[in-house]
Amino acid sequence: MSSSTGSSGGEGGGLARWQVVVAAVGVSVAVAGTVGAVYWLCSKGGSKKGSKPEAxxxxxxxxxxxxxxxxxxxxxxxxxxxxxxxxxxxxxxxxxxxxxxxxxxxxxxxxxxxxxxxxxxxxxxxxxxxxxxxxxxxxxxxxxxxxxxxxxxxxxxxxxxxxPKYIKAIFRRFHANRALNNKREALLDVTRLMILDEDSMKTLAELAQSLFKDVSKELAEENFPKLGALEPPTQLVRTYFNSFLWKDDISRSRLKELWDGAGGDVDRFDDEAFVKAAGQFLSGQYSGIIDVLTQAVNEGHEVFKSRSLLLRGTLLSLWRRETDAMNDLRSVLSLPDVPSELLADAHIKIAAIYAGLSQVKECYEEFDKALNEKPDHVDVFMQRARVAMESDDPSVVLKGVDDLEIVLKLSPTSSIALYCMGSMYHRAGLLSRSIHFFEGARSKFEQAYKSAPGLAEGLLLYALFLQDVEEVQLSEEILHKAIELEPDNASAHFTISILYLLAHRDMDKAINSLRTAIEMDSSCIQAYETLASLEMQKGNKEKALELYDAAVKNSRSILEMQQGYLAREVFTTQNEVCDEYGIDPVELLTSRMASFSTGAANN
Missing domain, CATH: 1.25.40 (Serine Threonine Protein Phosphatase 5, Tetratricopeptide repeat)
Incomplete structure (x- = not known):
């Protein structure tokens, strides 16, 4: 499950995520999810004699x-x-x-x-x-x-x-490479086809996207486990925990009550490591907290053992240490006499880790186990809905709407549930291209905004919807409000950068906001990718590649790394083919985007 608030995945009225590059001022663009690159039209090529194949x-x-x-x-x-x-x-x-x-x-x-x-x-x-x-x-x-x-x-x-421009031969070799599982060669061939032949751009787009996703997924699964820990920014930790409606009471008074009930020594209470860790956590001082929790797990009183493991496991999942996190959370499940709320919470946190690893089946199984422990645990439905929001299947998204209806029954004052429901209908509308869902999204967002105009996470979801329906002025007002509420929210700075590019064609403001987003959160991969695409516009291929590499390196989950590799693989493959044919990528990008804009205007 993504811990950041971004756009809803890449389907919409324009090009797909992997086809679109943020263009320089004067060039129309479409932005959905994170920013990828467009396949360009080829205009040059040579010919040379070959020899009989070894095959x-x-x-x-x-x-x-x-x-x-x-x-x-x-x-x-x-x-x-x-x-x-x-x-x-x-x-x-x-x-x-x-x-x-x-x-x-x-x-x-x-x-x-x-x-x-x-x-x-x-x-x-x-x-x-x-x-x-x-x-x-x-x-x-x-x-x-x-x-x-x-x-x-x-x-x-x-x-x-x-x-070199033999379309039929490239097409036939493309299918041969697919049959032989030569994925890299297949990617190059499908890129050649989409550069050389505009009709291929239309007919092969979905297949090309699937191939790039497959390669990116393999790269992420291979390389993500090799990454070390990465401490998250305070805002990310805060946002993650705020996404849960039920919170275990770890206030000093509650811990003192548990301590006394377990017959703890009154004089030792303040020396307990978990008491110190809970104080740090509640005050938002996350630096060093994992070490304190480790002391609590190893040396602390048994009365705090389950809570120590649960909090440490949750934080470790945000520190990019999924294996250690999973061990802690499963240890909670094996302890005796753990309250059902904590057991359910452990299952929910495990489900969140599986979501980040793109293991959807295991994720939903954990949600079911959480319901077995606590059938009315509101966060099972809330977090399951958030997972559904990432789906490309409209039916799954609508199941998320059903979960949010249950959330509102269990917690009628939950404004974030209303905002998320608006986002769900927005997502369903993008996937199905149905005006009915967009109308439902507007209704829910307006209701949520009226009841909770000061909820930054919800404001970002609302602003993204308004951008898609081209209500730019209101979207910008809401984004500025979100930034005022949470100046360190990287997603807010990223989202407003896209508005600066699309609505105002203001490159300077956009770049400043993108850099601010990265300063706030080094794992804001959308910001890296957008900056990379802008560098590509300027012809700075090496700088663009550095930024794509940074997006991959700073990913916080396999899913995020997969998205980072997707943008990088599209970029490197297209540039390799452009070099092969002696093409100027910027000129072709402008030509193809102009062609797309003309076609869209005529439809």
């Missing part, structure tokens, strides 16, 4: 070679004519499904074609790849399928070497 040596075990054929014409045909005639025979055999004979013809065409006729040779290689493609369909042996896919990839590669 043939393996494919030949499945097919046989042949020599050239004779001709009976009065005039001796040229080598190019004989090559094209061989291709024509191959085409006829291909249509008759005589694939091995067609293959011989295409290979013959390559052998006799003059080397300077690169376009023809590229076509012959692609014809061979097409034959192998047909053979794959009827092949039942997995090893032979791999050999055929490698043949497809190899011959398409030869075709592309000779004819």
């Amino acid at each position: 043939d040596s393996r494919v030949n075990s499945l097919t046989s070679e042949t020599g050239s054929t004779g001709h009976n014409e009065d005039r001796e045909p040229s080598a190019l004519e004989r090559a094209r005639e061989a291709k024509s025979r191959g085409n006829a055999l291909f249509k008759q499904k005589q694939l091995e004979e067609a293959l011989k013809c295409y290979k013959e065409a390559i052998e006799i074609c003059p080397p300077e006729e690169t376009d023809d040779i590229a076509t012959f290689h692609h014809n061979i790849a097409a034959v192998y493609d047909k053979m794959v369909v009827d092949c039942t042996d997995n090893d032979e399928k791999v050999i055929l896919w490698e043949g497809i990839r190899g011959h398409c590669t030869e075709a592309i070497k000779l004819k």
Whole structure:
């Protein structure tokens, strides 16, 4: 579960998150969630001669070679004519499904074609790849399928070497790379397609997004465990704990009551480590608190053991120490005589960790266990709704609305539940493009704003909705109010930076707000990514890459790291392809965004 307040994930009326880059003043942009990059239109390319692919040596075990054929014409045909005639025979055999004979013809065409006729040779290689493609369909042996896919990839590669903008060959090699699980090569090919062919931009967008997400998820799962602890800013800790409606009473008077009930020595009460840790926590002094809680766990009185573990485990999850946090929270569950509220709270905190790890099934199982411990625990429904808010499935989002209805029954004065319900309807509207949900969102937000105009987290959710419905002035007023309430709220500074870019085209204010967001919270990955995209606009690729790397390095969860890698992989892949074709990324970005804006205006 994300501990920051950001936009609602990336679906909307514009380009998807991974397709959009915040443009410089004068260029239209769309912002949803965090900021990625747009696939650009290619305008240049060269050609060069290639050699016979190595894959043939393996494919030949499945097919046989042949020599050239004779001709009976009065005039001796040229080598190019004989090559094209061989291709024509191959085409006829291909249509008759005589694939091995067609293959011989295409290979013959390559052998006799003059080397300077690169376009023809590229076509012959692609014809061979097409034959192998047909053979794959009827092949039942997995090893032979791999050999055929490698043949497809190899011959398409030869075709592309000779004819770099050969769309059909790139497309066929893309599918071969996917079949061979060559994800990086597949990403490069789909990027080439979307740069070279605007129609591919439309038809392959969803597939490209899925591929980039898969690669980013693998990178995050591999690298997140390697990161060390990262102490969170005070505001993040405060926001996280404020997201829970039920709070265990750890006031001095309550702890004294527990101490006396357990027969504790009156003179030792003030020396108890948990008493000191609770005082630090309630006063917002989080630095060093984990060490004090560790002393409480190891040396403290048993009466405070469950609370010491529960608080330490919760804080460790925010310190990017999920494994240690999980151990503490599960230890709470194994202790005797723990109140049901604390047991339920431990399950909820475990669910939050699973949400951050993108383990949704395990997350919901923990919520169910929490309900078994305490069926009316309001935070089960509240936190489960927050998880649902991150979903791309409208039906899951609407289940979150049902949970919030229960929250309001259990806690009728909960203003944050109203704000979250508005955000849920907003999210459902973005996913389903239904005006009905947007109307529901407006109603809930207005009701929440009337009852709690001083709740910063809720104001950010409301401001994001107002930006999407283009009520810029009111959105800006609400954002300024949120910043006045919580000057150290990084999400507020990030959100207003996007407004400066979109509504005012004020780059200086936007950059200042983005830098402020990073100063307030080094893990505000959206700010890094947006600054990176702005640096890319200026042609500062190295600086942009540094910022993308910083977003990855400072992620607080696997989910955040996955988002960081997503932006980075899109950036690096596009730049690699642009370099390959000798493209100026900024010019192409402007051209593609202008094309998108024109298309949107005509729809």
